Amino acid sequence: MKYYVIGDEDAVLGFGLAGVRGRRVRTPEEAGEAFREALSDRDTGIVLITERVAELIRPQVDRYIFKEDFPLIVEIPDWEGKLTSRPPLREMVNAAIGIKL
Amino acid sequence: MRATAPTKTNLLKLREELKFARLGHELLDQKRNILVVELLTLVDQASDYEKKVEEALATAYASLQEAALTMGKLRVSSTGAAVNMRPTVTLKQRKVMGVVLPVVETAFEERSPHYSPLGTSVWMDKSVRDFQEALKLMGRFAELKASIMRLAAEVRKTIRKVNALEKIAIPDLEESVHYIQNRLEENERDMFTLMKLVKNRLTREESEAAIP
Numbered sequence: 001m002k003y004y005v006i007g008d009e010d011a012v013l014g015f016g017l018a019g020v021r022g023r024r025v026r027t028p029e030e031a032g033e034a035f036r037e038a039l040s041d042r043d044t045g046i047v048l049i050t051e052r053v054a055e056l057i058r059p060q061v062d063r064y065i066f067k068e069d070f071p072l073i074v075e076i077p078d079w080e081g082k083l084t085s086r087p088p089l090r091e092m093v094n095a096a097i098g099i100k101l
Numbered sequence: 102m103r104a105t106a107p108t109k110t111n112l113l114k115l116r117e118e119l120k121f122a123r124l125g126h127e128l129l130d131q132k133r134n135i136l137v138v139e140l141l142t143l144v145d146q147a148s149d150y151e152k153k154v155e156e157a158l159a160t161a162y163a164s165l166q167e168a169a170l171t172m173g174k175l176r177v178s179s180t181g182a183a184v185n186m187r188p189t190v191t192l193k194q195r196k197v198m199g200v201v202l203p204v205v206e207t208a209f210e211e212r213s214p215h216y217s218p219l220g221t222s223v224w225m226d227k228s229v230r231d232f233q234e235a236l237k238l239m240g241r242f243a244e245l246k247a248s249i250m251r252l253a254a255e256v257r258k259t260i261r262k263v264n265a266l267e268k269i270a271i272p273d274l275e276e277s278v279h280y281i282q283n284r285l286e287e288n289e290r291d292m293f294t295l296m297k298l299v300k301n302r303l304t305r306e307e308s309e310a311a312i313p
Contacts, residue, residue, distance in 0.1 A: 001189065001190040001191070001192060002187075002188070002189065002190065003188055003190065003236065003239075010162060010165060010166075013165065013174070013177065013178055013181065014161055014162065014165045014228065014232045015232055015235075015236065016178070016181050016182075017165075017181040017184055017228055017229045017232050017233075018184075018186060018188060018229065018232040018233045018235075018236050019184060019185075019186035019187050019188050019209075019211075020188060020236065045190035045192055045205075046190055046205065046239070046240065046243045048239060065250060066250065066254075069201075069203075069247075069251070070192075070203075072203065072205070072243040072244070072246070072247045073243075074239055074242055074243040074246060076154065076158060076239070077155055077158055077159075078162075079162040079165075079166070081155075081159070082155060088148070089144060089147055089148055089151060089246075089249070090144055090148065093140070093144055093249060093253050
């Protein structure tokens with residue numbers, strides 16, 4: 001199975017160097033389309049998506065992450081660094097199960 | 102409390118049910134504890150990996166930027182197109198208390214040299230390596246994140262079941278058993294006094310019949 005990357009120019013170009021196919025997106029429409037395309041390919045194992053792009057289509061991504069098992073989705077920081085508005089992993093888990101770890 | 106007829110059969114049945122519910126509660130409680138421990142270790146590992154991924158990506162982006170500065174973005178992308186490298190993902194599964202978790206393995210299939218070292222910057226080579234490193238981390242990170250999501254969902258489900266048993270089902274059954282037991286005892290006492298009465302009346306009639 002393969003990786004697939006959705007993100008800005010640098011992310012796609014960079015991972016392209018390591019042999020990952022991907023799509024450069026700028027608008028929510030493009031992002032949604034790329035996301036659907038990535039998921040529709042049965043050979044896609046892991047989708048890398050930059051946080052800023054994921055933010056554009058947040059409801060779609062979240063629905064997918066919490067409901068579906070496959071492919072796996074990873075949000076990665078882009079060249080500007082990590083988005084500060086995203087909660088840390090531990091807090092996300094706490095919120096998800098409703099108890100404090 | 103359920104509306105059950107206060108009979109001996111129902112009492113036995115409810116007692117059996119109560120025993121079963123208690124056993125289930127104990128098992129689910131254990132399951133929850135095991136899942137939470139597993140989840141904790143995974144979350145620790147994942148936050149570790151998150152940092153590593155961030156660092157690896159930051160270095161990789163920096164290298165790419167240098168490469169773009171020295172060679173121009175267009176040439177970086179055209180040279181990059183020549184890189185013959187194919188990362189492949191193998192997905193396996195492992196099970197924790199019946200929850201299926203993914204295990205990701207990333208392998209690289211590459212045929213180097215990819216491009217002529219003449220006229221390409223060293224940053225180009227470094228970008229390729231850096232992104233390859235980042236991608237290696239990414240597989241494991243994806244695995245951890247997906248595992249956490251699934252485990253969290255399972256923990257939530259288990260907690261709900263444990264609470265339902267502990268707060269509703271078991272007290273309910275206990276109350277029913279108690280109620281039926283009381284009713285049966287009450288009936289017994291009723292019968293006892295009734296018998297006494299009958300016996301008294303009989304002995305009185307007997308003695309009255311004996312006197313004349």
